[in-house]
Amino acid sequence: MFHSDFPIFYLTVDVVLFAQRDGELAVLVVERGEEPYAGSWALPGGFVGDGEELVDAARRELVEETGIDGEGLALEQLRTFGAPDRDRRPHRVVSVAHLAVTRHAEAPTAGTDARAAVWLPVDEVAGRLAFDHDEILAHARERVASKIEYTQLAASFLPPEFTLAQLRGVYEAVWGHPIDPGNFQRKLRAAPDFLESTGASVKPAGGRGRPAEVFRACGRPFDRIGSPVLRSAM
Amino acid sequence: MFHSDFPIFYLTVDVVLFAQRDGELAVLVVERGEEPYAGSWALPGGFVGDGEELVDAARRELVEETGIDGEGLALEQLRTFGAPDRDRRPHRVVSVAHLAVTRHAEAPTAGTDARAAVWLPVDEVAGRLAFDHDEILAHARERVASKIEYTQLAASFLPPEFTLAQLRGVYEAVWGHPIDPGNFQRKLRAAPDFLESTGASVKPAGGRGRPAEVFRACGRPFDRIGSPVLRSAM
DNA sequence: GCAATAGTGTCTATTAGACATTATGGC
DNA sequence: GCCATAATGTCTAATAGACACTATTGC
Structure with missing residues (x-):
């Protein structure tokens, strides 16, 4: 027996992709092309597809929005952000944030839903992101600083x-x-x-x-x- | 503009609550009273409510299913489990697992949807849980072993x-x-x-x-x- | 006294950290 | 030769680990 009267959710993935540029830690961000937050910087991400693994969704959204090839990059779940008011839209949107690291800091190409995609030093972008992405970035930054202590x-x-x-x-x-x-x-x-x-x-x-x-x-x-x-x- | 043609999800929380019993690490499990997996052991958990914070949902489900008072217990998000086939039911159910630790290892009382709620040594319960809860328990166990290294x-x-x-x-x-x-x-x-x-x-x-x-x-x-x-x- | 648990002392091997020194190349 | 970077050596202070020892209680 399955109750269909439970609340329904939209599920997204966001990706914090780090690279090293000019000796600094850089993060990949997109300029949003649609409301809400049109024109603001945000982390690449999007809705999880039907029957799609979370980590696969993260990889796909990365390619779609930035042209960065997700193959072969270190990608891991970070944590899930689900505060009821984290998205302005009518339905509740919960996001599973992912942490990724790449050696290819080549120029990204803006894709669907994004006007632009660029690498920016984390110190510049901190505090200027849409949604709760500043919080996600802060978590990711701490996580990567911690992960390199006890992994490769x-x-x-x-x-x-x-x-x-x-x-x-x-x-x-x-x-x-x-x-x-x-x-x-x-x-x-x-x-x-x-x-x-x-x-x-x-x-x-x-x-x-x-x-x-x-x-x-x-x-x-x-x-x-x-x-x-x-x-x-x- | 909000597309309503994105896939919809049901969102649950599961709680891995640890305590120390007879010098051993014990985990709180419930015997499921409903399908799927009726009669099997499972982690306490349930559906996230409308407008409810994830961590609050975890606390609420813990009280409802086991009678354990969530007030004052250390509770933190563990990670999210969202494999497409992780739930047998028709809609996709994604679960945000939580890790918790308590000093009150008193006898739990079975609540809604649960026939029984008991403390079991982790070594006994490992490998015998419903859904993907064995995997969740393994993650939780590693996390708590790691957390006590660098926190209180x-x-x-x-x-x-x-x-x-x-x-x-x-x-x-x-x-x-x-x-x-x-x-x-x-x-x-x-x-x-x-x-x-x-x-x-x-x-x-x-x-x-x-x-x-x-x-x-x-x-x-x-x-x-x-x-x-x-x-x-x- | 003895048994049991709490707490301290001691010694050794390892390691972080600072910093000097040597090694190997381009110019 | 000089300069820059790679790699090693040296010394000190701190710490883990094993284990002996002392301290304080109940019996």
Whole structure:
């Protein structure tokens, strides 16, 4: 027996997609083309389809609204935002927010329902988003800062092969403070299940300097690593 | 403009309520009185009301189905489970799971839609729940084990005033392994923002032995503590 | 006295953090 | 040679873990 007199909901997904741009943590936002909040910045997202997995909906909306290919990017549920007054529209809209990280910070292309899609530094966009998206962004920011402590997620900001200097740059961008290069080297090289050497080495960024060893992440983005890389200890 | 041709959802909340019983981690489950899964164990939960906050719905369902008073218990969103086939019924039902901890492991009273409500050791109930509730329980178990590392949540398993032996018992029950009493003392006493002494002391459990100092938690359940109490380091 | 539990001391091995030093390239 | 970056070494302070020891109660 199924009661059909329970309240009905519309369900959306929103995606907080982070990347590293110019040494800063950047987030992908769209300019809304429709009411409510037309003209405001918002997180990409949209309605969950019939019979669609939540995480698949997040991936699809990302492609549709921004042209960013969701294949191969680290994507995980963040939390659900369901305050009764969070959407101005007549029906109640609950959103399952997702956290994602990409190495491809290429220019997005505005798609359906969006006038524009751009990467912006998180510090610039904080406090200026539609709906409760500022709150979602704040949660996502804290989550990613926390996740890179005990998973390999930081590597998802980089190409498959990278140097320790690049990886350190990710930690610095996410945490917002500099890290001692020497200690970072030792700590990450000692971590048992994070990095594996490719044997190759590349010239450093400026062209000058000793070539750096090239590494690969040896697991999946959200896999736990043996010894955490703690914020407090960097 | 609001499109009314988007899919509609039913939204439920489920609650994983943990307590400590006989030195073990116990979870509150109900025996379902209605189809689907009538007669099976399940987590307490139910449909979110019109205009109701998600966390309030979780609290309400807990009271309705088990008689457990939701006031004053640590309750937090866990994650949302929305696989298209997770409910056998015709409409899609998405559930926002919540994690809760209580010090009152008193006998629950079966309420609406439930034939019985009982506390069971988590090890006994794992693998025997309706819907995808085994998966939810597994997530909750991992979350609580993780939360007590860097918050004061462990104190929520105990009365407002407690001894370090009692608190150690909580960690042992949740993590499932014994902890050195001496080292635990030193570690927790040194933690800057977890405990405050009441000045009182009480006789130990068996009646025999040196009286133990009585403490209070000095913050809210999910507040971060300064120096984490790491599983790996206990 | 003994048993039991609370709490402290001690030693070792590991680790973070600061910072100096060496290594390897471009110019 | 100089400069820049990569990588290693060194020292100190803090901490986990094992375990011995002392303290305070009931019997």
